[in-house]
Amino acid sequence: MSRVWNFSAGPAALPEEVLRQAADEMLDWQGSGMGVMEMSHRGKEFTSIAVQAEADLRELLAVPADYRILFMQGGAIAANAIIPMNLIGGKRVADYVVTGAWSQKSQKEARKYAEVNIAATSEASDFTTVPPMADWKLSADPAYLFTCTNETISGVEYPFEPDLARIGRGEVPVVADMSSHILSRVIDVSKYGLIFGGAQKNIGPAGLTIVIVREDLLGRAMPHCPAAFDFRIVAENASMYNTPPTYGIYIAGLVFQWIKRQGGVAALEARNVAKAKLLYGFLDGSGFYENRVDPACRSRMNVPFFLKDESLNDAFLAESKAAGLTQLKGHKSVGGMRASIYNAMPLAGVQALVDFMRDFAARKA
Amino acid sequence: MSRVWNFSAGPAALPEEVLRQAADEMLDWQGSGMGVMEMSHRGKEFTSIAVQAEADLRELLAVPADYRILFMQGGAIAANAIIPMNLIGGKRVADYVVTGAWSQKSQKEARKYAEVNIAATSEASDFTTVPPMADWKLSADPAYLFTCTNETISGVEYPFEPDLARIGRGEVPVVADMSSHILSRVIDVSKYGLIFGGAQKNIGPAGLTIVIVREDLLGRAMPHCPAAFDFRIVAENASMYNTPPTYGIYIAGLVFQWIKRQGGVAALEARNVAKAKLLYGFLDGSGFYENRVDPACRSRMNVPFFLKDESLNDAFLAESKAAGLTQLKGHKSVGGMRASIYNAMPLAGVQALVDFMRDFAARKA
Numbered sequence: 001m002s003r004v005w006n007f008s009a010g011p012a013a014l015p016e017e018v019l020r021q022a023a024d025e026m027l028d029w030q031g032s033g034m035g036v037m038e039m040s041h042r043g044k045e046f047t048s049i050a051v052q053a054e055a056d057l058r059e060l061l062a063v064p065a066d067y068r069i070l071f072m073q074g075g076a077i078a079a080n081a082i083i084p085m086n087l088i089g090g091k092r093v094a095d096y097v098v099t100g101a102w103s104q105k106s107q108k109e110a111r112k113y114a115e116v117n118i119a120a121t122s123e124a125s126d127f128t129t130v131p132p133m134a135d136w137k138l139s140a141d142p143a144y145l146f147t148c149t150n151e152t153i154s155g156v157e158y159p160f161e162p163d164l165a166r167i168g169r170g171e172v173p174v175v176a177d178m179s180s181h182i183l184s185r186v187i188d189v190s191k192y193g194l195i196f197g198g199a200q201k202n203i204g205p206a207g208l209t210i211v212i213v214r215e216d217l218l219g220r221a222m223p224h225c226p227a228a229f230d231f232r233i234v235a236e237n238a239s240m241y242n243t244p245p246t247y248g249i250y251i252a253g254l255v256f257q258w259i260k261r262q263g264g265v266a267a268l269e270a271r272n273v274a275k276a277k278l279l280y281g282f283l284d285g286s287g288f289y290e291n292r293v294d295p296a297c298r299s300r301m302n303v304p305f306f307l308k309d310e311s312l313n314d315a316f317l318a319e320s321k322a323a324g325l326t327q328l329k330g331h332k333s334v335g336g337m338r339a340s341i342y343n344a345m346p347l348a349g350v351q352a353l354v355d356f357m358r359d360f361a362a363r364k365a
Numbered sequence: 366m367s368r369v370w371n372f373s374a375g376p377a378a379l380p381e382e383v384l385r386q387a388a389d390e391m392l393d394w395q396g397s398g399m400g401v402m403e404m405s406h407r408g409k410e411f412t413s414i415a416v417q418a419e420a421d422l423r424e425l426l427a428v429p430a431d432y433r434i435l436f437m438q439g440g441a442i443a444a445n446a447i448i449p450m451n452l453i454g455g456k457r458v459a460d461y462v463v464t465g466a467w468s469q470k471s472q473k474e475a476r477k478y479a480e481v482n483i484a485a486t487s488e489a490s491d492f493t494t495v496p497p498m499a500d501w502k503l504s505a506d507p508a509y510l511f512t513c514t515n516e517t518i519s520g521v522e523y524p525f526e527p528d529l530a531r532i533g534r535g536e537v538p539v540v541a542d543m544s545s546h547i548l549s550r551v552i553d554v555s556k557y558g559l560i561f562g563g564a565q566k567n568i569g570p571a572g573l574t575i576v577i578v579r580e581d582l583l584g585r586a587m588p589h590c591p592a593a594f595d596f597r598i599v600a601e602n603a604s605m606y607n608t609p610p611t612y613g614i615y616i617a618g619l620v621f622q623w624i625k626r627q628g629g630v631a632a633l634e635a636r637n638v639a640k641a642k643l644l645y646g647f648l649d650g651s652g653f654y655e656n657r658v659d660p661a662c663r664s665r666m667n668v669p670f671f672l673k674d675e676s677l678n679d680a681f682l683a684e685s686k687a688a689g690l691t692q693l694k695g696h697k698s699v700g701g702m703r704a705s706i707y708n709a710m711p712l713a714g715v716q717a718l719v720d721f722m723r724d725f726a727a728r729k730a
Binding site for chain 1: 367368369371373374375376377378379381384385387388389391392393397398399400402403404405406408438439440441442443445446447450474477478563565569570571572573588589591592593594606607608609610611612613616689691692
């Protein structure tokens with residue numbers, strides 16, 4: 001077996017330790033005589049797995065006691081509908097900050113359920129920056145303000161937490177799609193009304209959605225909201241109103257334990273800063289490659305880059321793959337290349353990429 | 366490692382061959398250098414897995430060319446909302462046949478989206494039978510007629526296919542929740558408008574929902590239907606409008622290949638008939654245990670039973686568990702015991718259960 005350096009934007013590389021443990025336990029979890037996939041979600045074995053996963057996530061993100069953690073399904077695309085269905089309540093308008101393809105998609109879907117006010121957008125810059133909070137134009141009484149704090153496709157990450165108290169609107173709950181950078185940096189959960197993310201980038205397998213929601217936002221669902229996606233019902237049933245994606249929760253739990261062994265989120269953040277510094281530093285100094293994102297808003301997780309001579313793209317992809325560096329092709333809407341360097345990508349993987357890129361440039365320049 | 370005989374109603378036992386292959390490939394799928402959980406859903410590796418899984422399921426159930434197979438999320442409970450949202454179209458009423466807890470839950474959820482007509486119900490018999498089609502009272506112009514063709518909780522299975530042409534109403538599409546018996550018996554897909562099932566009973570891990578839908582039923586979704594759950598959008602995007610539960614699709618695909626190696630659905634049906642005959646035959650002849658379901662409608666998959674002396678329940682559960690026979694406790698709404706004997710449970714497992722039960726009865730009678 002030879003593992004590659006996998007730069008997929010998601011589903012993405014997982015820590016080898018996690019995969020080894022999952023393989024070892026596939027037919028027999030801790031002497032139970034069953035694999036995790038085969039367990040009743042209501043049995044004591046799986047209940048202990050789910051309870052531990054939730055407790056570990058709560059510890060890792062220092063989630064306050066008045067927030068509920070929900071394990072759901074559908075990913076961020078389903079959440080784009082589920083969130084307005086749950087949070088519009090008696091209000092008319094929801095505010096959206098649009099910083100890339102994901103928040104753009106979110107606001108479009110929300111229009112099925114509410115009037116949408118675009119509080120700010122960086123579309124004019126081709127989604128290469130995040131508009132400063134001082135320029136956000138909130139509506140008078142929005143149900144919530146939606147943000148996507150890391151845009152996977154354009155590689156833009158908020159360099160600040162969207163704490164609306166700083167612009168005198170602390171009463172408006174902030175919703176944040178953190179799919180592609182949750183657990184990669186220290187955050188203050190208390191600044192948000194709701195945080196969500198598909199697991200398939202920084203946590204675990206596709207098919208699991210993590211929702212962290214302040215309790216006072218429960219119980220506002222529209223009559224048309226499916227019961228399985230009503231946050232209040234999911235919370236009251238400890239994420240077991242419908243059968244949850246049990247294996248995904250188990251893998252996520254193993255990832256949470258792995259993060260704790262690494263020293264927690266702060267330790268991973270330091271590692272992520274070092275990885276990003278190495279890669280962006282190389283790109284900027286290369287003369288051969290470039291990243292086009294506002295340096296203040298560059299994502300530590302998703303690094304899109306271009307060869308200045310794009311006629312070399314195919315050669316770059318073929319040769320990098322041959323060197324064991326895979327899934328580097330950029331998103332079709334952006335072009336070029338993209339290296340996603342989530343928590344599970346070690347510095348050694350980024351170093352291998354930089355070494356290859358330096359060599360490729362030297363050979364082709 | 367010592368495996369138990371696992372009678373869980375779901376998530377449920379999987380074939381050992383499937384689990385062994387999954388464990389072997391966890392870090393490196395077929396020389397790709399990645400595990401399946403780590404693959405982009407749009408890459409050629411995962412695409413080949415999904416295409417093969419769909420083709421194998423199509424072959425196993427002889428799905429006609431004008432039906433689409435969708436891999437979705439949310440399980441049957443989410444489907445209870447997603448189906449009316451997709452199929453009501455311009456109509457006002459949906460018909461439901463209620464034969465147990467699951468179809469009861471389905472019709473309640475549907476009332477959010479449509480007027481519901483209960484075409485038939487076996488509630489008066491405490492859900493121990495299936496009303497004959499001759500007694501079904503369809504409404505004048507329903508969008509569809511909903512059935513749950515195997516009720517996991519009460520252990521009731523349709524002894525016939527709900528082919529409405531037999532009562533002169535062939536124009537009404539039949540929807541069937543087959544979560545707990547799909548692939549356990551030969552069916553004629555062409556008699557249905559839509560077949561669906563959560564995977565976690567007879568197919569694979571929780572978090573994957575299989576939908577088989579006739580193409581003319583696509584494109585009718587309500588304006589409030591989330592895009593991720595609009596059958597037309599899911600079909601047009603080959604189940605990749607949102608990131609699908611990739612690992613679940615992979616495991617399902619391994620199960621489909623396992624079924625093919627067993628000789629297909631007909632071969633499994635013969636095995637399931639033999640398993641059910643053994644267990645029901647023993648129950649009926651025991652004098653110590655009983656099954657209370659109409660003999661014509663007994664499920665081959667889920668066998669609820671009672672000890673005539675219920676004061677022995679705790680001893681039965683403790684001693685069966687000690688003998689390596691697990692998850693036999695009945696659903697709380699029914700009480701007693703339940704043995705779920707899906708495709709992955711071999712005759713040897715049922716024989717082990719019967720041997721234990723005979724011995725237990727001899728010792729306690």
